[in-house]
Structure formats: C-alpha cells, structure tokens
Amino acid sequence: MRQSLLLMAGRVEEMIARAGRAFSERDAELARKTIDLDGAVNRAEIEIDEMCMRILARRQPMASDLRFVTLVMKMVTDLERIADLAVNICERALDLSRQEPFVVHTDIPKMVVVVESMVKDAIDALVSRSSTKAWEVIRRDDEVDALYHRIFGELLEAMRAEPTRVHALIHVQSVAKWLERMADHSTNLAELVIFMIDGRDVRHPNERSPG
Amino acid sequence: MRALTRRWRTALVVYAAVTLVLTLLVGSHLDAAAAASSASLWLWLGVIWASSVALTAMALLSTQAALTNAMQSLVQTFHAGDARTRPVGPEDSVFAGIAGSVQRMAEELDGAMRSLASERNRFEAVLETMAPAVLALDAGRRISTANRSARLMFDIPAACEHVELVEVLRLPAMHAFLDEVFARTSSETEMELPGTQRHIRARASRLGDGGVVIVADDTTEIRRLERVRRDFVANVSHELRTPIAVIRANAETLLDGALESPQTAEPFVTALFRHADRLGRLISELLDISALEAGKRVLTAEEFEFGELVEDVLAAHQQAAAEREITLAHTVPHDLWVRADPKATEQVLVNFVDNAIKYGRRGGHVDLASSVEGQTVRVEVRDDGPGIEPQHRARIFERFYRVDSGRSRDAGGTGLGLSIAKHLVEAEGGTIGVDARSPHGSIFWFTLRLCDASDPAETDDEQAPPARVFAPPEN
Incomplete structure (x- = not known):
C-alpha cells in the first residue's frame, strides 16, 4: 500500500512539473502527454482505496496501523484532485497554443516550482517520518498565496491596459488559481502526515472545541 | 577421565594395564623371595601402582588443558581480527607445531582478507568517481549500491543502502523501466528527469542474485549539441538558398523582357539589390562567426x-x-x-x-x-x-x-x-x-x-x- 501510494505521488509530482511547463511554453504535445498520465493516477486511486477497504475489513487494524490506513485513503483523494487540476492547466495550455504567441506571467513558473516542491516534501516527510518537514510545507502555502495575489493584481491591471488580451489573461488567472488550490491540497497532505507521525490533528485549529 | 580425549584415554588405560602386569610380576617375585608379611607387600605395591596411574592421568590432563587454552586464546586473537599476535606457550612445547600451523593459516587468511578489502576499496573508489550513474538494486528493489553520480542525478541521500528505491526515487518512468527489466534480462531506455528537464539514457542488466544494475548517462548536452548542429546545417542552406532563388527569379524576369521597360524593371532590380545585400551580410557574418570561433579575430583591450x-x-x-x-x-x-x-x-x-x-x-x-x-x-x-x-x-x-x-x-x-x-x-x-x-x-x-x-x-x-x-x- 505504501509503495503504491509513493508511486502515485511520483506520477502526480511529474504531472505538476509537466503541466506547468506545457502552460508556460504553450507546448500542445507536452500538454496532451500529461493529460494521458491522469488515467494512471485515477487507476491508482481506485486500487489503493480497494486495498485500504480490504485491510480494514479483513485485518481490522488498530492504533497506528488504523491511522495509517485512514491517512492513505485521505491522501489519495488529495493527490487525485491535484492531478485533476494539472489536467485543467494542460487544457488551458492546449487552448493557448492555438492562439497568438504570448508570454505567460513570469511568476507562474515560480509558483509551479513551489507547488511541486510542496507535494514532494509532504511525501518525503511521510517517508522520513519528519513532522518538521511537514510543517515547512504548511508554511510554504503562504508563499503561494502571496504569489497568487500578486499575479492576480498584475493580471487585473494588464486586462485594463490591454483589453484585447483578456482571453489569454483569464487563462493565466485560472491557472494561478488552480496552482493555489494545488498548494492547499499539499497542505492537507502535510497535515495528514503530521497526524500520522505525532498523532495530533492540526487541521482548522480555531474550529476545535476545547478539550 | 571423561575430560581427556579418546586417544589419550586409551593410552592411559594401556599404561595402567602394563604397569599393573609389571607390578603383579614384581609382587609375585618378591612374594616368593620374602615369604613374610606378604599382605603388607601387596598393599604397598598396590598403592605405588595406583599413585603412578593417578599422576600420569593428571599430567595428561594438565597438558591437554594447556593445549586447549593456548588454542582458545589463539582463536580468540584471530576472531578479534589480529593475526599478527604470536600464540602463547614455549616453542618446544608439544603443541608448538599445531599452533604454528594455525598461526600460518590465520596469517594467510588475514592476507586474503586484506587483499579483498583493498580490492573492494579500489572498486568503490572507481565507482564513486565514475561519470555515469550506477545504481544496483536487490531482488526486492532495495538499493545495494548507488555511486556519487547516481545520488546526484536522482537526488538520493548518501545513506541509502538497503532502502527501497521507491522511498527515495518516485520517478514513474524509472519504475516502469524496472518492471520491464525485472521481466526480461536487460533493457535500455531514455527518460526525462522532471523538474531539472535533464535527459538520461539508462541501461539495465539482471544480476545473478536476482537483482538489477542500472547504468545511466546524462545525455542533455549531447542532445542539445546534436540539435544545434542539425539546425545549423538546415538553416545555413535555407538562408543561402532563399536570396539566391529570389535573385535568380528576378534576373530571369528581367531577361525575359522586363529589362526593356525601366518602370517594370525597377522593383525587380530593387529586390535583386536587397537580396544580394542580405546574402553579402549573411556571408560576412558567417565568416565573422567562423573567425571568432577559430580565435582568428583578435580583440584589443x-x-x-x-x-x-x-x-x-x-x-x-x-x-x-x-x-x-x-x-x-x-x-x-x-x-x-x-x-x-x-x-x-x-x-x-x-x-x-x-x-x-x-x-x-x-x-x-x-x-x-x-x-x-x-x-x-x-x-x-x-x-x-x-x-x-x-x-x-x-x-x-x-x-x-x-x-x-x-x-x-x-x-x-x-x-x-x-x-x-x-x-x-x-x-x-x-x-x-x-x-x-x-x-x-x-x-x-x-x-x-x-x-x-x-x-x-x-x-x-x-x-x-x-x-x-x-x-x-x-x-
């Protein structure tokens, strides 16, 4: 189960990097190849889910084993959502590749690098059982949010200045939003890893009832 | 008596039997000669015989114990990994020969071990300094060896021995390649490392113990140079052919009659001039580049x-x-x-x-x-x-x-x-x-x-x- 999860995460990491490049370089072929990878991620999600169900039903795991199984079930959902967002980015890349040459916002590749490293480090934290590393992932989410707000502001100004480019600029805005969503899913992954290692639920600290 | 080896035990029984016979012979001879207090004589003879057998047994036991101790200490020394320590005991003792043989055997073993270790160190040094990445996995896809290039290429930590590959390298193309290699005997592939956008060519072979060894080269630079060379040849011919085709077509039109009318001829002549000029610039820039690459153009400071x-x-x-x-x-x-x-x-x-x-x-x-x-x-x-x-x-x-x-x-x-x-x-x-x-x-x-x-x-x-x-x- 652990191996299948790690392989699935590897595919998702690759999809993020490829989708980011396909969009920045408006590379239709790379976008199509990346979209094709989504099938393997979906299959992996179903297989891992079934594996977890089997283990729950047959072996009735307890304590840390139970925590691991539930964690894996949640992680595959987040990973699959990230892969879907990468597919969305590739679809926009395909659309842009059919239009006039256009340089996407220079911060988009930076955002891709940060998001990819967040997914990678969240999974590395699981492998090395390091909650410190997982906390670093959570902190990096603010960096992505700041990049998103900056891109959003600059795109808004560019749309006002050049209304003819609005179509392409809206695509860039959507991609920035999806990258920001990917960072949120990576944060979920990191929170789950902390739960597994420390047994402490760090989600929504303000919503928790005392005691 | 059970503490003695079987051979020594037999020797002791033979000694006891021989001395008993001798004692009986001496006893009967003395008994016949003296004929007085024969009971006391037999008693004394019995005590002497029993003491002699007991003393002999003790001497045998102590010799055997000394030999056992010496052998034990020798073996312990070898076990501690030091074959150069001399065995205990005097050189003329009964076990000196045996100990000497053991010592020689240990020294030979030690020499063989040292040569193996130095061979291994040399092999590891060669592996570490090799430019291609070498990654060896066992049958369970755990890393058994990863040289420096492999660790750098795949971003694997230094302490990776016996770690499952998927824990440190989640590259899907690599795992798909390994599936293929484990199903066959050897295989070759090219793949792109995500993030770094580097291309590698990997070859893999099965090992006798069921494992796999992968040798990978970074082909990014070779691919780039191949592309530059290919593009250059294609481009230079294209760039030269285009103005020549235009010049020829325009000259043909002029020769076919356009030359007669200056008004019709002008745009053709202008195009001729423009393309000849471009051709001239192209050639002079090509020569410029070639002079620069050959280091023929001297720049002054x-x-x-x-x-x-x-x-x-x-x-x-x-x-x-x-x-x-x-x-x-x-x-x-x-x-x-x-x-x-x-x-x-x-x-x-x-x-x-x-x-x-x-x-x-x-x-x-x-x-x-x-x-x-x-x-x-x-x-x-x-x-x-x-x-x-x-x-x-x-x-x-x-x-x-x-x-x-x-x-x-x-x-x-x-x-x-x-x-x-x-x-x-x-x-x-x-x-x-x-x-x-x-x-x-x-x-x-x-x-x-x-x-x-x-x-x-x-x-x-x-x-x-x-x-x-x-x-x-x-x-």
Whole structure:
C-alpha cells in the first residue's frame, strides 16, 4: 500500500512539473502527454482505496496501523484532485497554443516550482517520518498565496491596459488559481502526515472545541 | 577421565594395564623371595601402582588443558581480527607445531582478507568517481549500491543502502523501466528527469542474485549539441538558398523582357539589390562567426568612455526608432570608463538596440541602463515588447535560432547577430543573457570590464544622471 501510494505521488509530482511547463511554453504535445498520465493516477486511486477497504475489513487494524490506513485513503483523494487540476492547466495550455504567441506571467513558473516542491516534501516527510518537514510545507502555502495575489493584481491591471488580451489573461488567472488550490491540497497532505507521525490533528485549529 | 580425549584415554588405560602386569610380576617375585608379611607387600605395591596411574592421568590432563587454552586464546586473537599476535606457550612445547600451523593459516587468511578489502576499496573508489550513474538494486528493489553520480542525478541521500528505491526515487518512468527489466534480462531506455528537464539514457542488466544494475548517462548536452548542429546545417542552406532563388527569379524576369521597360524593371532590380545585400551580410557574418570561433579575430583591450559610445549608437538609431514611434532613452553616466574592444562593444550594443527597435512595441520605449557590480559593468537594453517565451530565451543566442521565423526574416535579420554578440562578449571575458521584464518585455544584458581608473561609486545606477531621452524627430 505504501509503495503504491509513493508511486502515485511520483506520477502526480511529474504531472505538476509537466503541466506547468506545457502552460508556460504553450507546448500542445507536452500538454496532451500529461493529460494521458491522469488515467494512471485515477487507476491508482481506485486500487489503493480497494486495498485500504480490504485491510480494514479483513485485518481490522488498530492504533497506528488504523491511522495509517485512514491517512492513505485521505491522501489519495488529495493527490487525485491535484492531478485533476494539472489536467485543467494542460487544457488551458492546449487552448493557448492555438492562439497568438504570448508570454505567460513570469511568476507562474515560480509558483509551479513551489507547488511541486510542496507535494514532494509532504511525501518525503511521510517517508522520513519528519513532522518538521511537514510543517515547512504548511508554511510554504503562504508563499503561494502571496504569489497568487500578486499575479492576480498584475493580471487585473494588464486586462485594463490591454483589453484585447483578456482571453489569454483569464487563462493565466485560472491557472494561478488552480496552482493555489494545488498548494492547499499539499497542505492537507502535510497535515495528514503530521497526524500520522505525532498523532495530533492540526487541521482548522480555531474550529476545535476545547478539550 | 571423561575430560581427556579418546586417544589419550586409551593410552592411559594401556599404561595402567602394563604397569599393573609389571607390578603383579614384581609382587609375585618378591612374594616368593620374602615369604613374610606378604599382605603388607601387596598393599604397598598396590598403592605405588595406583599413585603412578593417578599422576600420569593428571599430567595428561594438565597438558591437554594447556593445549586447549593456548588454542582458545589463539582463536580468540584471530576472531578479534589480529593475526599478527604470536600464540602463547614455549616453542618446544608439544603443541608448538599445531599452533604454528594455525598461526600460518590465520596469517594467510588475514592476507586474503586484506587483499579483498583493498580490492573492494579500489572498486568503490572507481565507482564513486565514475561519470555515469550506477545504481544496483536487490531482488526486492532495495538499493545495494548507488555511486556519487547516481545520488546526484536522482537526488538520493548518501545513506541509502538497503532502502527501497521507491522511498527515495518516485520517478514513474524509472519504475516502469524496472518492471520491464525485472521481466526480461536487460533493457535500455531514455527518460526525462522532471523538474531539472535533464535527459538520461539508462541501461539495465539482471544480476545473478536476482537483482538489477542500472547504468545511466546524462545525455542533455549531447542532445542539445546534436540539435544545434542539425539546425545549423538546415538553416545555413535555407538562408543561402532563399536570396539566391529570389535573385535568380528576378534576373530571369528581367531577361525575359522586363529589362526593356525601366518602370517594370525597377522593383525587380530593387529586390535583386536587397537580396544580394542580405546574402553579402549573411556571408560576412558567417565568416565573422567562423573567425571568432577559430580565435582568428583578435580583440584589443582599450580604455574608452562607454557613455559616449551609448550616445553615438542611440543617435544612429534615432531614425529607425522614429519610424516605429519608439522612444529611446538611457541612464548611462557619460564618464563611465570601460576596458574593452570598442568595435566589438559597439557591434554588441548596435545589435541589442537594433533588435529592441525591430521587435519592441510600436509606440513603446527602449531604455539603456548600466549598473556596476564589483569590477564589472552590467549593461541592459530593455524593451516593452511582447517578450520572449522561456523556451526561446534559453536558445536565442544559438546560430540561426529564430523565435518567430517569418517575422524576424521580414525584419531583415540574418539570424546570426545575437550569436556573434555572444561570441564577442565571451571572448572579452564577459557574460551575456536575456531576462523577462515584468509585466512584459525583455531585458538583453551583457557585462564589460570596468576601467581601473573609474570610480564605481560614481557610476552606480542609483547615482546615475536623470534619463536622457532621444525624442523622435518631429515630422
């Protein structure tokens, strides 16, 4: 189960990097190849889910084993959502590749690098059982949010200045939003890893009832 | 008695039997001779015989114990890994021969072990310094060896022995490749490492113990060079053929009768002139590049006022800028002295400004700026045009590389200007590049050596004079 999860995460990491490049370089072929990878991620999600169900039903795991199984079930959902967002980015890349040459916002590749490293480090934290590393992932989410707000502001100004480019600029805005969503899913992954290692639920600290 | 070995036990029984017979013989002889107090005689003889057997048994036991102890200490010494320690006991003792044999055997073993260890160290040193990445896995896909190149190539931590590969390397292409290798005996593939965009060629073979060894080479640079060579040959023939075809077609038209009427002939002759001129420029630039690559063009290092050169270049481009309603401006201090080849520097600057005007936004701005970093000056030519996509930025200094081939050819470029500029700047020990400008546009930059006499503080960008604008001439 652990191996299948790690392989699935590897595919998702690759999809993020490829989708980011396909969009920045408006590379239709790379976008199509990346979209094709989504099938393997979906299959992996179903297989891992079934594996977890089997283990729950047959072996009735307890304590840390139970925590691991539930964690894996949640992680595959987040990973699959990230892969879907990468597919969305590739679809926009395909659309842009059919239009006039256009340089996407220079911060988009930076955002891709940060998001990819967040997914990678969240999974590395699981492998090395390091909650410190997982906390670093959570902190990096603010960096992505700041990049998103900056891109959003600059795109808004560019749309006002050049209304003819609005179509392409809206695509860039959507991609920035999806990258920001990917960072949120990576944060979920990191929170789950902390739960597994420390047994402490760090989600929504303000919503928790005392005691 | 059970403590003695069987052979020694037999020897002791034989000794007891022989001495018993001797004692009985002596006893019967004395008994017959003395005939008095025979009971006492037999008692004494029995005591003597029993004592002699007991003493012999004790001597045998102590000899055997000494030998056992000596052997034990010898074995313990070997076990501790030191075969050079001499065994205990005198040289003439009964076990000296045995101990000597054991000692020789241990020394031979130790020698073999040392030679194996040195062989292993040598093998590991060779493996570590090898350029190709070597990754050996056992049948359970756990890492048994990963050399330095492999650790760097796949970003694997140093302490990775016996760790499952998927824990440290989640590259899907690699795992798919391994599935194939485990199903066959050997295989070969090419794959791209995500993130770094490097290409590798990996070959894998099965090992006798069910494991796999993978040897991988970084082929990124080879692929790039192959592409550059292929593109160059294709481009140079294309670039030469196009003007020749136009010249021939126009000359044919003129010969077919267009020559008779000066009005009809003029556009053909103009096209002939334009394409002949382009062909001439192309050939002279090709020769220029070839001279630079062969190191035949000698660059001189002179000290001159860079600010003055900037003003001259901008003034010469004023007309071209005005045609595209582009405003030229610069913030380069007039007294910025640099040490370089003036002609080469001018050629680079002219190329950058020329490109910025040709590909910049109509009605936009082209700015020149300089900043001093240590002993070098960074010169930037900024435009606010559509910008250059990242994949083109990496290749734009290659010969004949065109971002938008139709457009740049229409603009009269030969496709060699930036490549020549790169050669010139690098020949003078500088660096050259292009960055994206936010929100759009490009920054072409190169570095020059600052003149020793020039004071960096005075030429810094922050203290630069207000921008001098070259306004388009009024029509």
